[in-house]
Amino acid sequence: MHLSSAIVSLAFAFLALGQDVSIAAVKKAFTNANIPTDLDIVFEPTALLEVSLPQTAGPPITLHAGIHVPRNDTAGPPTFHVAGNVGKGPFVVATVDPDAPTPQAPTSAQIRHFLGGNFVLNNGGLLVNSTPAISEFRQPTPPAGSDAHRYIFLLFKQSPAFATQTLVNSSTPVQLFNISQFASAVDLGNPIAGTFMLVAPAA
């Protein structure tokens, strides 16, 4: 084996260790970070949502719940995999920041960082969407001086009502979004998987 491929293998081994591997651990991390309370959601995941952020140099960063990611590595757009028996879809993925502008006074939260539907699972477990997202991915931009924000990715089974909803479109302000209110209004039920990262302001 060439040294370079040994290094690549090592990097992949490290990434495999980095991602979420336990539903119970993800649930615990959400609870420890107070996410179910702050988002007003019931979080009883039945699968793992793997979120990977592509990097300009090197392999993607795959999140595990609660990972700190340098702001500069969060440009995205992320790719999504599901591990678990969830059926083929369709699914909705939502990403919210409940900590804007600061966790202490989140007066503009939640910020909608991503909202997309019509995701289906391909054979590799990759989630692929057949329609443009409602809100394309916005890179985390916590303001200078703020503590790190939580960026929370949630996977829902898509409801018929989601396809015809008119509550949110691509020109709806991303501020003051409320994922539990939205999920309830369009019958998404509770999320079936999720993960989150912490991102501090750029140095």
Ligand SMILES: *[C@@H]1O[C@H](CO)[C@@H](O)[C@H](O)[C@H]1NC(C)=O
């Ligand atoms: C941040 O990302 C840009 C573009 O990917 C890169 O050119 C730059 O070197 C990075 N800066 C740091 C401090 O890593």
Ligand SMILES: *[C@@H]1O[C@H](CO)[C@@H](O)[C@H](O)[C@H]1NC(C)=O
């Ligand atoms: C988005 O929704 C608003 C409010 O319902 C509506 O006025 C606007 O026309 C919609 N925009 C698009 C692009 O559908």
Ligand SMILES: *[C@@H]1O[C@H](CO)[C@@H](O)[C@H](O)[C@H]1NC(C)=O
């Ligand atoms: C979101 O809406 C729910 C009701 O569905 C409410 O209980 C909660 O306080 C709202 N969250 C925010 C941050 O406004």
